[in-house]
Amino acid sequence: MGQAVEIVEVGPRDGLQGIGPFVPTATKIALVERLHAAGLARIEIGSFVSAAALPQLGDTPEVLRRCGGLPGLVAQVLVPTERRGREALAAGARFLAYVLSVSEPHNRSNVRRSPDESAEDYRRLAAALPAGTRMRLNLATAFDCPFAGRVDPAATLALLDRLVPVLPGAEVCLCDTTGRADPDGVATLSAAALARFPGTRFAFHAHDTYGLGTANVHAAFERGIRVFDASVAGLGGCPFAPGATGNVATEDLAWMFARRGVQTGIALERLVAVARDAAALPGATAGGRVRDALAAADRLCGAAPTV
Amino acid sequence: MGQAVEIVEVGPRDGLQGIGPFVPTATKIALVERLHAAGLARIEIGSFVSAAALPQLGDTPEVLRRCGGLPGLVAQVLVPTERRGREALAAGARFLAYVLSVSEPHNRSNVRRSPDESAEDYRRLAAALPAGTRMRLNLATAFDCPFAGRVDPAATLALLDRLVPVLPGAEVCLCDTTGRADPDGVATLSAAALARFPGTRFAFHAHDTYGLGTANVHAAFERGIRVFDASVAGLGGCPFAPGATGNVATEDLAWMFARRGVQTGIALERLVAVARDAAALPGATAGGRVRDALAAADRLCGAAPTV
Numbered sequence: 001m002g003q004a005v006e007i008v009e010v011g012p013r014d015g016l017q018g019i020g021p022f023v024p025t026a027t028k029i030a031l032v033e034r035l036h037a038a039g040l041a042r043i044e045i046g047s048f049v050s051a052a053a054l055p056q057l058g059d060t061p062e063v064l065r066r067c068g069g070l071p072g073l074v075a076q077v078l079v080p081t082e083r084r085g086r087e088a089l090a091a092g093a094r095f096l097a098y099v100l101s102v103s104e105p106h107n108r109s110n111v112r113r114s115p116d117e118s119a120e121d122y123r124r125l126a127a128a129l130p131a132g133t134r135m136r137l138n139l140a141t142a143f144d145c146p147f148a149g150r151v152d153p154a155a156t157l158a159l160l161d162r163l164v165p166v167l168p169g170a171e172v173c174l175c176d177t178t179g180r181a182d183p184d185g186v187a188t189l190s191a192a193a194l195a196r197f198p199g200t201r202f203a204f205h206a207h208d209t210y211g212l213g214t215a216n217v218h219a220a221f222e223r224g225i226r227v228f229d230a231s232v233a234g235l236g237g238c239p240f241a242p243g244a245t246g247n248v249a250t251e252d253l254a255w256m257f258a259r260r261g262v263q264t265g266i267a268l269e270r271l272v273a274v275a276r277d278a279a280a281l282p283g284a285t286a287g288g289r290v291r292d293a294l295a296a297a298d299r300l301c302g303a304a305p306t307v
Numbered sequence: 308m309g310q311a312v313e314i315v316e317v318g319p320r321d322g323l324q325g326i327g328p329f330v331p332t333a334t335k336i337a338l339v340e341r342l343h344a345a346g347l348a349r350i351e352i353g354s355f356v357s358a359a360a361l362p363q364l365g366d367t368p369e370v371l372r373r374c375g376g377l378p379g380l381v382a383q384v385l386v387p388t389e390r391r392g393r394e395a396l397a398a399g400a401r402f403l404a405y406v407l408s409v410s411e412p413h414n415r416s417n418v419r420r421s422p423d424e425s426a427e428d429y430r431r432l433a434a435a436l437p438a439g440t441r442m443r444l445n446l447a448t449a450f451d452c453p454f455a456g457r458v459d460p461a462a463t464l465a466l467l468d469r470l471v472p473v474l475p476g477a478e479v480c481l482c483d484t485t486g487r488a489d490p491d492g493v494a495t496l497s498a499a500a501l502a503r504f505p506g507t508r509f510a511f512h513a514h515d516t517y518g519l520g521t522a523n524v525h526a527a528f529e530r531g532i533r534v535f536d537a538s539v540a541g542l543g544g545c546p547f548a549p550g551a552t553g554n555v556a557t558e559d560l561a562w563m564f565a566r567r568g569v570q571t572g573i574a575l576e577r578l579v580a581v582a583r584d585a586a587a588l589p590g591a592t593a594g595g596r597v598r599d600a601l602a603a604a605d606r607l608c609g610a611a612p613t614v
Binding site: 179180183184185208210211215217218219245249252255256260261287288289290293 | 486488516524563566567595596597
């Protein structure tokens with residue numbers, strides 16, 4: 001009773017970016033509108049990155065222009081550098097998600113610079129932030145790196161020591177980029193981060209690649225984290241890893257929290273309808289279980305003894 | 308350090324029973340042998356039920372005869388009545404899993420009698436158990452019933468009050484038959500059961516139908532449960548519910564516990580090889596994530612910013 005979490009829908013960015021065939025801008029806009037109508041109050045609608053490197057999200061400025069004004073919607077955009085952050089602000093963005101990696105090889109692969117350079121960029125962007133604009137700091141590879149393996153929690157906490165004071169009001173998201181975090185590791189780092197920075201709002205970004213998306217979210221919730229990223233239909237699989245699913249599915253988190261009486265503001269049936277269409281996008285790799293389970297819920301199993 | 312759990316492989320029973328095309332007996336035997344070779348020390352190899360109602364498991368006596376003697380293997384069989392339990396014993400079974408449901412409509416649907424009748428049957432079977440034979444009590448619908456919805460934890464505890472004293476050495480398994488339990492509910496009931504019956508070994512049987520399989524197992528583990536059922540490749544989807552997956556996948560649990568340093572005795576790579584073949588059985592509905600994730604693990608994602 002009274003407990004609530006905020007689920008941040010990242011499907012239009014993290015979910016779509018891995019899809020090969022270009023998703024028409026009108027489809028993206030309709031997706032954002034329907035997610036919003038299903039109760040998602042914050043949606044990462046795209047990113048400001050090189051359109052040459054990531055043509056799928058080249059229309060983010062237009063999606064932002066068309067969706068940014070939906071009543072009550074916080075339209076978040078991902079930015080990897082100060083320059084892209086300024087571009088996003090100029091395009092009207094009011095909630096930036098700045099991403100850098102704890103792990104050096106991942107940061108170099110992801111944003112083409114060292115973590116130190118990214119940290120300096122974050123400092124500059126934070127200093128340039130206009131009034132009325134909000135920022136989140138996404139710490140990618142906070143638990144595990146595709147190149148370097150397990151990330152020492154001390155390294156993540158040390159980076160937080162440097163960056164949290166830069167912009168004390170920023171939300172900080174601990175990201176399980178590879179999906180290889182385990183519930184115990186998530187619980188430990190979540191508890192340590194919350195204890196060390198009691199004034200900071202923390203978020204957790206789960207991938208379900210190894211089947212631990214909901215388990216890790218629940219572990220973070222138990223330790224006090226109240227903001228969770230998720231992607232409609234679990235979109236977000238890596239195009240170079242067939243069958244490997246991506247972000248934890250928004251509808252699975254909505255279901256889990258609803259079952260245990262935690263408010264999300266999400267209308268599950270509306271969300272599931274959106275998720276079914278999102279899962280059917282050409283080129284999409286869908287994850288999550290709740291869509292199929294709810295479709296089957298009225299058809300009961302037969303006479304075989306079940307336990 | 309030093310923590311360990313026992314994972315009970317139920318794929319050859321719970322996983323196969325929902326498959327339409329008959330799985331040849333030789334395939335079942337090879338599956339059990341390979342699972343055993345991958346480190347599964349207890350395997351539910353079948354059930355003693357009406358072969359007319361469940362032809363897929365009609366060859367359980369032969370599977371038991373061929374696999375019961377594998378060195379170190381505990382070959383568990385499911386029995387729904389005293390009569391079937393006696394049949395299983397006569398066929399050489401030395402570890403019975405007796406199933407009854409907390410929920411009356413599910414018990415009537417599943418084993419064609421009232422929970423009281425099933426409880427009396429359990430009493431009789433327990434009294435007839437020869438020396439050297441072990442028993443587990445599976446409490447189906449311990450959390451939720453497909454017909455009646457949520458099950459009051461007090462009802463499950465009340466049934467335990469009646470049945471635990473019947474055979475104090477029996478293992479008791481709390482079964483999330485529908486997959487609709489949530490981690491908080493699992494934690495609460497697990498803690499209550501362990502506190503009430505400190506001398507009893509409890510197990511937890513998870514279904515991943517709604518994506519909460521690993522989350523629920525982890526919640527039970529955190530409260531002290533140390534025995535978990537799982538099905539190779541997540542087999543066990545209901546044939547009347549297309550797309551709705553079944554038991555939590557053994558390889559996903561093996562992965563989760565390995566990541567957090569809890570011993571299972573399972574050789575993950577060998578298990579995954581078995582799981583790939585099991586997922587390819589004609590008529591099978593597979594679940595789980597770890598198979599695909601490990602296959603893709605060496606192929607890294609591209610240049611798109613990832614968090």
